[in-house]
Amino acid sequence: MSLQDSGNPGPQHDGPTEPRPAPEATRRGRPRSEAVEQAIFDAVTGLLEEGVPLAELSIERIARTAGVGKATIYRRWPGKEALFVEVLRSVEPEDPVLTGASVRDDLVTLLEALRQRGLVKRASALLHNVFSQMQAYPKLWEAYQNTVIEPRRRLGMDTVRRGMELGEIRDDLDVEFVNDLFIGPLLLRTVIRPGATLEPGLAERVVDTVLAGLRPRP
Template sequence: MDTDRQATLTAPAAPPLCGSPRRGRPRSEAAEQAICAAVERLMTEGGTLAELTIEGIAQAAGVGKATIYRRWPNKEALLVDVLVRMEEPEQPLPGTGVRDDLVVILDYMRRRGLAKRSRWVLRVVLDQMGSMPALKEAYYDTVVMRRRRVIREVVARGVAAGELRDDLDIDLLAEMLTGPMLLRSVLWEDTPLDDPELPATIVDSLLEGLRGPALQVGSR
């Protein structure tokens, strides 16, 4: 396995969560967990993202503002960490082929959609993000772009290995492979997501028409 591919497969699946170790002076894990819990509690009590302040979060967590600012440069960075903490954890990619990697990626999207439906606070935070451009930009840069990059790298490896057609744009291929699950989990929220076999069904059905020469003969 080449160095770039190994780095992709073994890299952390998500940005550091609240309470995870970072460089610099050791921080109190208990304080970090209290800060994250305070944000969730304030949202549960009916607050909005716009109403949240560092002062209010610090008071609810029982810490000083300096404790928050030592770990997060601003409110947006803190809220991104809290949001990632509330979402479903991502699983490492198996790296055994484009099909297996895509099934893991789509299953994460499925579980994330279920979490949004079942966790009111998560749904509220995601929905309110559009009203806060700085938070939306921070989340997009920190989380969305990284996930998009991973999907693109998986598809590019599939094309290079002959598992996927090489006559289509890489980004278009990625969108075609992830679009059905994205549609179900984000836009059509009345469609079922509880079938754990759904990701494999989507990927296998799409690969029938997108497979490259390496999989044309004798493949599923």
């Protein structure tokens, strides 16, 4: 099954390009641009909440619901996959900001963000519905993995690598393997055991327990 719009050749059929506004007009128009993007996001989430399957969410239908032209959407996103990924990001908690002051604290921050995402996904019928469908669409799943999951995974591995360089984590282990040891318990409780508790303090407990076993050997 494809997410591509049937018979939709792309933005070249959406009418002539609008003239470029003057610099001052661009500055004045920025809030309106943000409002347009929000209207598009609201259209996508509204249709999904109504139970419209991903396969039936064409750019044309989204544009009609948002009250904009198809060209308006294509100017911002190359296709539905990119738009859907950004909509998902808009309803998830923001990515954490690491201070870099402490490897332990940065790991806790990363895992706490993962815990919060698990709670949001449990509480959001929209996210639960979308994720249950998304893996059936390889292009969308790949786009989400590349633009959302992979950057977060690299952030975790960079933190682990810093811990190895500072002598806080054994450096005779594979970085990716060590990163999996930290995030594994959270993923287990959010994916494999969705009914398991995600209590406050879980991130600290996981980080401190794993770090205790990963201290460099004498």
